[in-house]
Amino acid sequence: MAYDKFNILTSTAVPLSIENVDTDQIIPARFLKATERVGFGDNLFRDWRYNNDGSPKLDFVLNNPTYSGKILVGGKNFGSGSSREHAAWAVYDYGFRAVVSSFFADIFRNNCLNIGVLPVQVSPEFADKIFKAIEADPKTELEINLPEQTITLKSTGEKESFDISGYKKDNMINGFDDIDYLQNIKEEIVTFADKLLI
Numbered sequence: 001m002a003y004d005k006f007n008i009l010t011s012t013a014v015p016l017s018i019e020n021v022d023t024d025q026i027i028p029a030r031f032l033k034a035t036e037r038v039g040f041g042d043n044l045f046r047d048w049r050y051n052n053d054g055s056p057k058l059d060f061v062l063n064n065p066t067y068s069g070k071i072l073v074g075g076k077n078f079g080s081g082s083s084r085e086h087a088a089w090a091v092y093d094y095g096f097r098a099v100v101s102s103f104f105a106d107i108f109r110n111n112c113l114n115i116g117v118l119p120v121q122v123s124p125e126f127a128d129k130i131f132k133a134i135e136a137d138p139k140t141e142l143e144i145n146l147p148e149q150t151i152t153l154k155s156t157g158e159k160e161s162f163d164i165s166g167y168k169k170d171n172m173i174n175g176f177d178d179i180d181y182l183q184n185i186k187e188e189i190v191t192f193a194d195k196l197l198i
Contacts, residue, residue: 003116005175009097009144010154012069015134016061021074022081023108027090040086041093066138073130073142074101079108079119088112098144100151102127113168114177120144120151126160129153146173 031043048060056063072091078101079087088111091099098118109119122130133140133155141154146169152159164172171177 003092003175003177004097006097006116006118006146006172008146009070009118010141011071011097012067012139013071013073013100013130013134013142014061014067014069014096015073015131017073017075017131019075020077020080023079023084023087023105024081026079026087027084029084032084032086039093040090041095044090044094067134070095070097071142071144072096072099073127073134074099076102076124076127077105078103079105079112081105083107083111085111085114088115088117092117100127100130100142100144113164113172116172116175116177118144118146118164118172120162122151122160122162126151126153126158129156129158 025045025048027040027043028046031040031046045060045062048057049062050056058064061067078099087108091112092115096117098120099112100120100122102122102124104112104119104121109121112119130140130142130153133153137155143152143154144150145152146164149161149164149169150159151162171180174180
């Protein structure tokens, strides 16, 4: 399933300065019955966003109209816990195209890369600067440049580089998942297979 191409993203950000956010908080287990990647955004952080009666918790950041954007800035160790890929689906379906943190759980990071959400790991010091900048001005913008592998705090011009595998980087720039990638090189695969049969 192809997803949005990712090149350079400039956006305001939503700050979630909570450490050790696990996948059961990102998308509670009771919402894992669907098998398609749609509808999960409604229940992103469900138990943190809503009371038992379904009313929104006004003190939770996603319910605060002050903050918006396509970038979620999380605390250290974001995406820990179970390996459910639905957590990444929920982040994408809600409308986030990147998550920034000083540390990601490996499985969550890979699940994000597989479905078009860019996990940008920064130093704890840079993460702190981002949180402070957003707190001072919620309209603070971040620029995430995937080709250059940099994230820039637009208000100050400060930037850091981030790591990503070349394969996943190319896939995100082209909007490919793993199947799309194989389809894209189908002729090369067929040519190679034909040579083996000679």
